[in-house]
Amino acid sequence: MTIKIRPEIEQLEDEIIATRRDIHSHPELGFQEIRTAALIAERLVEYGIEVQTEVGKTGVVGTLRGAASGPMIALRADMDALPVQETSSVDYKSRVDGVMHACGHDGHVATLLAAAKVLAAQRKQIKGSVRFLFQPAEEGAGGARYMIEDGCLDGVTEIHGLHYWNYQSYGVIGIQAGPVLAAAGRFKIHVKGIGGHGATPQGTVDAVMVGSQLVTALQTIVSRNTDPLESTVVSVGTFNAGSNFNVIAPEAQLLGTARSYTEENRQMIKRRMAEIVNGIGQTYGANIVLDYEDGYPPTINDEDATLKARQAALEIVGDEGVIKPFLTMGGEDFSYYSRRIPGSFVFVGSLPADAEPQSIPHHCSHFDIDERALLIGASFYIQLIENELM
Ligand SMILES: [Zn+2]
Ligand SMILES: [Zn+2]
Numbered sequence: 001m002t003i004k005i006r007p008e009i010e011q012l013e014d015e016i017i018a019t020r021r022d023i024h025s026h027p028e029l030g031f032q033e034i035r036t037a038a039l040i041a042e043r044l045v046e047y048g049i050e051v052q053t054e055v056g057k058t059g060v061v062g063t064l065r066g067a068a069s070g071p072m073i074a075l076r077a078d079m080d081a082l083p084v085q086e087t088s089s090v091d092y093k094s095r096v097d098g099v100m101h102a103c104g105h106d107g108h109v110a111t112l113l114a115a116a117k118v119l120a121a122q123r124k125q126i127k128g129s130v131r132f133l134f135q136p137a138e139e140g141a142g143g144a145r146y147m148i149e150d151g152c153l154d155g156v157t158e159i160h161g162l163h164y165w166n167y168q169s170y171g172v173i174g175i176q177a178g179p180v181l182a183a184a185g186r187f188k189i190h191v192k193g194i195g196g197h198g199a200t201p202q203g204t205v206d207a208v209m210v211g212s213q214l215v216t217a218l219q220t221i222v223s224r225n226t227d228p229l230e231s232t233v234v235s236v237g238t239f240n241a242g243s244n245f246n247v248i249a250p251e252a253q254l255l256g257t258a259r260s261y262t263e264e265n266r267q268m269i270k271r272r273m274a275e276i277v278n279g280i281g282q283t284y285g286a287n288i289v290l291d292y293e294d295g296y297p298p299t300i301n302d303e304d305a306t307l308k309a310r311q312a313a314l315e316i317v318g319d320e321g322v323i324k325p326f327l328t329m330g331g332e333d334f335s336y337y338s339r340r341i342p343g344s345f346v347f348v349g350s351l352p353a354d355a356e357p358q359s360i361p362h363h364c365s366h367f368d369i370d371e372r373a374l375l376i377g378a379s380f381y382i383q384l385i386e387n388e389l390m
Helices: 007-011 013-025 034-046 105-121 143-149 207-225 263-284 303-321 334-338 372-389
Strands: 050-055 059-065 068-078 127-135 158-169 178-181 183-192 232-241 251-260 287-293 299-301 343-351
Touching (some): 007 372, 013 034, 013 372, 034 050, 034 127, 068 105, 068 334, 068 372, 105 127, 105 158, 127 372, 158 303, 158 334, 158 372, 178 343, 183 207, 183 263, 207 263, 232 263, 251 263, 299 343, 303 343, 303 372, 334 343, 343 372
Parallel strands (some): 068 127, 068 158
Antiparallel strands (some): 050 059, 059 127, 178 299, 232 251
C-alpha cells in the first residue's frame, strides 16, 4: 500500500496528535463546546483566518479568502463528545466524568485545524475561498441546522466532510456517490383499548393483542413495501402493557426507530405506518395514536463532488486505498448541508493496526483511533482544495 502523506502535514504530525489528545482529554457535550470552540478560534486567528464565533450557538466558522476570486468550498468538522464513561487507560483519557470523545470528533477538529494552518500559508495560490465549519452537537441535536440558520453556507458552492471510521482499517478511504448514511426517525404508538376480566373478553378491546398485531404488521413495511434491492429498518424497541395475569390490558405503548437510505423510503415508511395504525385500529376497535418524529435526513453524496473527493483520495492513498465504504444505518447531520448544496462525505479508515475488525466500534467506552489516520484526513483535505482552487 502506497500512502502519500502531504509533506506539509508530515511536518505537523506531532502538533496534530497533540491537538487531538488535548481535545480528547477535555470532551464537551453538544452545545457545550466552550473550551473546544475557544481553542479553535484562537488557532484560526493565529493562522490569519477571518473568524466568527457563536455560530449555531457554540460553533466556529473560519473563512480563508484566497488572492484571486473563485468559488467557496466548505470543509466541516463536528466538535461534540458523548455521554459515555471512558474505560481505557491511555494517558490522554477523558478528564470529565461521564463524557468522552467516543466517536472521533476530536480527530475531526484536529484534522481541520491542520488543514486550515497549511492552507492559510498558501493563501497566495488560492483562487477562491475556503470556509472551515466547526459545528456543535452532531450527536442527536442537529447542530448543523443551527449553523445553517446563522448563515454558515452563505456563498458556499460545495461542501466536504469526513468521518474517521473504525469499521475500516488504517490506510483506506471509503467513498461512494449516492446514499451513505441513513435517515433516522423515531416513533411512539399509543394503543387505547378497553380493559376487563381475563375470563370475559367479550366487550373488551385487548391492547396487548392489538399491539402484537402492530409489531407484526409494521415488519411488512420492510419485507413487503421496500424494494428488495434497497434497505429499510423498522424496529420496535419497547412494548409496555398490562398489569396482571387475569386482566385484559386497556392500554399499550410501543417505542421504536425507522431507518432508510432515501427520501422516498423515508416518506413511504411514514405513510405505511399511518395506514397500518389506522387499519388495525379500525379492525379491532382500538384508538391508536401514532407520534412520528423525523430525525436527520439521509446523507446523499453528490455525483460531481464525490468525483472530486475520489480524485483527491486517489492521490493520497492510491488505487487500492480507495474503497467502497463500510455502510451502517447510522445517521449524520452533515445531511442538512448536503441537501442544500453539492456535498460529499467520506470515511477515513482508523481502526488501530493490531485491533480485530469490529472490536473498537464507535460510541464504545474503549473507543480510540489509529492516529496516523489524522495525517491521511488532513492530506486529503489539502489535496482536495489544491485540485479545486489552485
Ligand atoms: Zn457518533
Ligand atoms: Zn460521529
